[in-house]
Amino acid sequence: MATKREPTARQMRLAVELRRLREAADLSAREAAALLGVNSVQISQIESGTSGVSEKRLRQLAAHYACTDEEFIDALVEMATDRTRGWWEEYRGLLPTSFLDLSELEHHARFQHHVTILYVPGLLQTEDYARAVFSSRLPELTSDELELRVQHRLARQKGTIPYEAVIHEAALRIRVSNRATSRAQLTRLLQSSEADHITLRVIPFDVDDFAKASSTMTYLGGAVPKLDTVLRDAPHGSLLVDSEAQLSTYRTRFRMVEASSLEPAQSREFIHKLAKEL
Numbered sequence: 001m002a003t004k005r006e007p008t009a010r011q012m013r014l015a016v017e018l019r020r021l022r023e024a025a026d027l028s029a030r031e032a033a034a035l036l037g038v039n040s041v042q043i044s045q046i047e048s049g050t051s052g053v054s055e056k057r058l059r060q061l062a063a064h065y066a067c068t069d070e071e072f073i074d075a076l077v078e079m080a081t082d083r084t085r086g087w088w089e090e091y092r093g094l095l096p097t098s099f100l101d102l103s104e105l106e107h108h109a110r111f112q113h114h115v116t117i118l119y120v121p122g123l124l125q126t127e128d129y130a131r132a133v134f135s136s137r138l139p140e141l142t143s144d145e146l147e148l149r150v151q152h153r154l155a156r157q158k159g160t161i162p163y164e165a166v167i168h169e170a171a172l173r174i175r176v177s178n179r180a181t182s183r184a185q186l187t188r189l190l191q192s193s194e195a196d197h198i199t200l201r202v203i204p205f206d207v208d209d210f211a212k213a214s215s216t217m218t219y220l221g222g223a224v225p226k227l228d229t230v231l232r233d234a235p236h237g238s239l240l241v242d243s244e245a246q247l248s249t250y251r252t253r254f255r256m257v258e259a260s261s262l263e264p265a266q267s268r269e270f271i272h273k274l275a276k277e278l
Contacts, residue, residue, distance in 0.1 A: 007049030007050060008101055009101035009229075009240060010105065010108065011049045011052075012049040013227070013242060014076060015048060016047075016242065017226075018046060018058070018076070019047040021065040021067050022061075022065055025065040027064070029044055029047070032061065032064065032065075036061065036064070053080050054081075055077045055080065055081055058073075058076060058077055058080050059073065062076070069224075071224050072224050072226055075226075078223060082108075084107070086103065086107050087103075088152070098238045099149070101240075102156075103152070103155075106159055106220065108223075109161055109221055109222070110222065110223065111161055111163070111220075111221040112161060112218065113163075113165075113166075113217075113218070113221075113254050114163070114217070115165075115254065116165065116166070116167050116168065118168075118174060118216075119133060119176070120171055120172070120189065121165050123156060123157050123159070123165075124165060124188065124189055124192050125185065125188075126184050126185050126188045128181045128184065128185075129177065129181055129185045129188075130149075130154070132177035132181060133176055134146050134150060136176070160197050161197065162199075163197055164198075164199040164200075164201070165198070165200055166201045166202075166254075166257050166261050167200070168202075169202060169204050169205045170205070172189075172271065172274055173274065179278055182278055183275055186274055186275040189271050190268060190271055190275070193268050200271075201258065201261035201262055201263070201264060202262050202266075202267040203257070203261045203262070210260075215232075216232070217231075217250060219250055219251070219254055225247070226244065228242070228247050228251075229241070229242050230242070230246065230247065230250045
């Protein structure tokens, strides 16, 4: 018997949102199933991401749950009915699922905000810089594993959604490899900052209130704000954050970090100065 594929992060988000709607309506899975004319097992499967849901059934559920946010419902329908087989699928079974989930989330995101302290963001890394970063991982990667990760990272860089990165000076100065790699990376940042969809800001060492930017954050904008997602680095992998209260906190945090950073033009001058020092 074939093993069912693990739900993607996007499929799980749909499942979570449907469960939240049901709970907000104060209905049990059994009661929701009765309203839909199905058994409770089907509701459980939908809410665990192990079973899909049609547009008709999803809209019926939303009606039973008294959800009147049409824009939100339409976004859920899009998530439920999308059959996109993205470029990242060629890496399935070759890379950890978290790599594929990030690619899928980025593909469907309306915008992306990034705050980073120790490394240049993956979407802006040169091939040599990315290889150096992955080479430092423990346990050590095989040559094949290393190359797969590097090529996947470079493939992610083809996106053109609005992207704003706030990078601390530490990330610009830390040499993950050698002087030449660092110089080439700074040059890449200067080139990338000229792209229409990219906004690059720098936080210098001498800025006040550094605590506001004391951790890395990737904020992915959904079709509607309720479907935004925050990616946080955790000791044993990545952590996806999607509750409305937490999303609100991270939106505020990003605005605070943004306010403490240099303007884009000043940031380019800052990076250019660092590059000349190398």
